[in-house]
Amino acid sequence: MPLASVYANDWLAIPVLLAVVVGGVYLVSVLDELFGEVVSGSRPNLGRSLRLPVRQAALLLCQSATRTEHPDRILWPVAPAAYAALAAAGMAVIPFAEGFAVADVRTGIVVFGAAEVLTFVAVYLHGWSANAPLALIGGYRSLVQGFSFMLLSMFVLIGVALPARSLSVGQIVEAQSGLWNVVRHPLGLPLFLVVGLGAALWGPLRLPDSRELAGGTVGEVSGPQRLAWEFARRAMLVSYAVMAASAFLGGYLGPWLPGPVWLLGKSVAMLAVFVALGHLVGRVRPERFMAQAWTVLLPLSFLDILIAGVEALP
Amino acid sequence: MAVSRLARLAAAAPVPVFAALGAGARGPVEELTLSDDVTLVDSPRHATVLLVVGAVPRSLIRPLSQVHDQLAHPRATAWWSSEEATLDPLPQATLIRAESDVVLAVGGLHAALLRGERASELDVLPDEPANPWRGLGANGQGGEGMMGGTPYGRPMAMTGEDRDGLPLDQLHLRLGPFLPAFPAGLVLDTVIQGDVLQECAVVGNPFERDELLGGALTATPPDPERTLAAMERARARHHLHGVARTLRLHGLDALARRTLALAMAPPDDGDRVRYLAHRLERSTALRWATEGVGRIDPSAAEAVGGIVARAAGWSSDARSDDPVYAELGFTPIFRHGSDAQARWRQRLAEAAQALDLAAAAGERRSDGAALELPWGDDDADRRLLDLLPGLLTGQELGDAMTTLDSLDLDLERVARAVARTERA
Numbered sequence: 157m158p159l160a161s162v163y164a165n166d167w168l169a170i171p172v173l174l175a176v177v178v179g180g181v182y183l184v185s186v187l188d189e190l191f192g193e194v195v196s197g198s199r200p201n202l203g204r205s206l207r208l209p210v211r212q213a214a215l216l217l218c219q220s221a222t223r224t225e226h227p228d229r230i231l232w233p234v235a236p237a238a239y240a241a242l243a244a245a246g247m248a249v250i251p252f253a254e255g256f257a258v259a260d261v262r263t264g265i266v267v268f269g270a271a272e273v274l275t276f277v278a279v280y281l282h283g284w285s286a287n288a289p290l291a292l293i294g295g296y297r298s299l300v301q302g303f304s305f306m307l308l309s310m311f312v313l314i315g316v317a318l319p320a321r322s323l324s325v326g327q328i329v330e331a332q333s334g335l336w337n338v339v340r341h342p343l344g345l346p347l348f349l350v351v352g353l354g355a356a357l358w359g360p361l362r363l364p365d366s367r368e369l370a371g372g373t374v375g376e377v378s379g380p381q382r383l384a385w386e387f388a389r390r391a392m393l394v395s396y397a398v399m400a401a402s403a404f405l406g407g408y409l410g411p412w413l414p415g416p417v418w419l420l421g422k423s424v425a426m427l428a429v430f431v432a433l434g435h436l437v438g439r440v441r442p443e444r445f446m447a448q449a450w451t452v453l454l455p456l457s458f459l460d461i462l463i464a465g466v467e468a469l470p
Numbered sequence: 471m472a473v474s475r476l477a478r479l480a481a482a483a484p485v486p487v488f489a490a491l492g493a494g495a496r497g498p499v500e501e502l503t504l505s506d507d508v509t510l511v512d513s514p515r516h517a518t519v520l521l522v523v524g525a526v527p528r529s530l531i532r533p534l535s536q537v538h539d540q541l542a543h544p545r546a547t548a549w550w551s552s553e554e555a556t557l558d559p560l561p562q563a564t565l566i567r568a569e570s571d572v573v574l575a576v577g578g579l580h581a582a583l584l585r586g587e588r589a590s591e592l593d594v595l596p597d598e599p600a601n602p603w604r605g606l607g608a609n610g611q612g613g614e615g616m617m618g619g620t621p622y623g624r625p626m627a628m629t630g631e632d633r634d635g636l637p638l639d640q641l642h643l644r645l646g647p648f649l650p651a652f653p654a655g656l657v658l659d660t661v662i663q664g665d666v667l668q669e670c671a672v673v674g675n676p677f678e679r680d681e682l683l684g685g686a687l688t689a690t691p692p693d694p695e696r697t698l699a700a701m702e703r704a705r706a707r708h709h710l711h712g713v714a715r716t717l718r719l720h721g722l723d724a725l726a727r728r729t730l731a732l733a734m735a736p737p738d739d740g741d742r743v744r745y746l747a748h749r750l751e752r753s754t755a756l757r758w759a760t761e762g763v764g765r766i767d768p769s770a771a772e773a774v775g776g777i778v779a780r781a782a783g784w785s786s787d788a789r790s791d792d793p794v795y796a797e798l799g800f801t802p803i804f805r806h807g808s809d810a811q812a813r814w815r816q817r818l819a820e821a822a823q824a825l826d827l828a829a830a831a832g833e834r835r836s837d838g839a840a841l842e843l844p845w846g847d848d849d850a851d852r853r854l855l856d857l858l859p860g861l862l863t864g865q866e867l868g869d870a871m872t873t874l875d876s877l878d879l880d881l882e883r884v885a886r887a888v889a890r891t892e893r894a
Binding site: 191192193194195196197198204207208210211212214215217218219220221222225289292293296297300359360362363366367368369370371374375376377378379382434435436437438439440441442443444445448 | 477480506518541665718727756759763866868
């Protein structure tokens with residue numbers, strides 16, 4: 157069958173995708189608050205955690221936009237929009253159930269990779285267009301950080317494409333009906349999670365927006381534009397969680413329950429891992445991280461693709 | 471109707487507060503991170519309330535006004551101080567007395583702003599360039615080609631050799647005095663290339679010879695009449711505060727809150743602090759971020775004294791000579807490394823030791839001789855400040871912040887040391 161799913165573009169999938177993005181962003185915020193309370197040793201308050209994201213979003217909507225001296229008035233608000241759009245574009249190639257995706261194209265993981273690369277353009281523009289020094293330094297950092305792990309992602313994704321003999325995410329999921337990729341070549345998932353943290357400026361890789369830069373690229377932004385940026389970062393995290401679930405954990409495949417429920421469960425688990433990493437792993441030092449990314453992580457991704465290649469031999 | 475519903479939701483959100491630190495303000499402000507109803511934000515752009523804390527030197531009023539004008543609307547200013555005075559350029563500021571509930575007061579301001587019961591504060595400074603446009607050329611682009619010229623009185627970035635031998639733009643940047651990661655009042659004039667501090671100079675100390683407006687929230691000099699147990703618990707609190715600050719700087723907010731909770735209610739002995747230290751020492755990211763960063767030459771570290779010396783392999787501690795401490799079996803802890811990592815580990819180890827000492831001390835008092843202060847001796851900060859430019863120059867900005875955070879520098883203590891010398 158799988159060939160049929162390759163061009164199965166379902167218009168109904170678009171509202172579903174938007175719902176996944178919005179729901180996922182909300183879930184990330186709730187999980188983040190709950191994990192923060194657990195790690196800080198206070199009793200988690202579910203009611204408060206459920207209400208908090210809504211209240212904070214409302215506050216940002218009530219806040220005025222601020223203005224720096226000679227910002228780039230066009231690119232500044234475009235940056236968060238582009239960032240969120242890239243997250244949605246990356247997710248569009250992932251099927252939510254068998255044959256149900258916005259665009260499960262034959263070159264799915266290439267589209268996902270292209271969206272990921274452009275992410276760094278969005279982050280850099282966000283820092284650059286504020287016309288403020290600390291935001292600009294945040295923009296510089298995003299490029300440095302991006303160069304050091306962007307290659308990882310492609311090697312890891314090619315690793316999952318090999319056993320499927322296809323670049324389509326639908327085919328990659330179907331190829332895991334016997335065995336999930338996380339078991340077949342276990343290096344892939346952890347490396348992919350590192351890329352996800354970087355693309356979403358999350359936790360240890362939140363260098364462009366870090367605290368010692370007084371917020372970095374988002375440091376000069378307030379009101380609805382800041383809401384858009386924080387939304388986009390979380391949307392990117394959701395996009396990576398759904399991709400990780402599909403590429404390594406068998407996506408919508410699973411017994412007894414309907415496919416979308418499986419995908420939802422696996423994606424939420426991945427989001428929980430991202431959020432936990434954010435609270436337990438400190439900000440990495442850019443210099444040290446770059447060195448490790450090139451000398452340890454990149455060779456590991458070669459090893460991953462080697463394992464996948466040998467395993468995929470007939 | 472819809473708008474007011476949104477505003478009601480917004481009024482119920484935790485208050486984003488940007489804290490502008492004056493003297494004796496750091497500890498009380500950090501304790502606000504434990505509250506569910508207040509969020510300390512990194513940038514004034516993210517705040518609804520500008521919380522000015524402690525005694526503010528008059529010379530910082532202008533930068534304070536600049537910070538004020540950076541807040542988005544709706545906004546309000548509150549001044550949390552132990553003494554009443556006026557912040558005359560910020561006449562709209564609401565005074566919050568040291569002893570009152572600051573979270574409640576700030577929450578009241580925030581809710582009133584969003585419900586429209588209180589008008590948002592207007593700009594203090596005129597919204598115009600600080601200097602006239604002085605660029606040359608048709609587009610004001612300045613001197614040679616794309617470079618040169620002084621638009622708005624600021625020189626355009628010119629290239630200079632960087633550490634890799636590449637000509638890169640140099641950015642002249644003044645950091646402080648209200649950068650959240652900085653000690654109160656510190657201002658650095660820097661030249662930055664990319665992420666690297668090429669030059670770095672300390673711009674005065676606003677706490678020296680300057681009129682202070684309002685009063686500090688915490689009295690710093692330790693009371694010699696107190697019991698040894700109370701002094702040691704205060705030492706543990708001081709160090710745990712410092713470690714919590716380090717964790718916050720490295721993005722570990724939840725762990726910072728856990729550490730701060732230990733500082734607020736010190737346990738009966740050092741075991742929980744040692745457990746925390748054990749867990750943090752296993753964190754690879756924290757090790758990467760601090761290992762080898764801000765290394766101080768051991769002989770210079772010895773001259774500074776305190777934690778800085780004991781994290782550089784010296785066992786110097788004024789408590790060693792005290793008979794009461796000898797009776798308790800006190801021996802100084804020290805370690806090698808002399809970097810930011812050695813210093814946060816040293817602080818945790820000394821916090822645990824201090825709690826053990828407090829548990830063993832009972833009602834003992836020391837004879838009142840000058841004992842080791844949590845920050846070394848009275849002059850330690852002055853010696854540190856002298857080391858600072860040399861230490862930060864050549865570092866990446868993130869590493870420079872890590873270094874600065876590891877030093878426990880306080881410009882108000884520097885000012886007191888200077889005043890003491892002048893009197894003598």
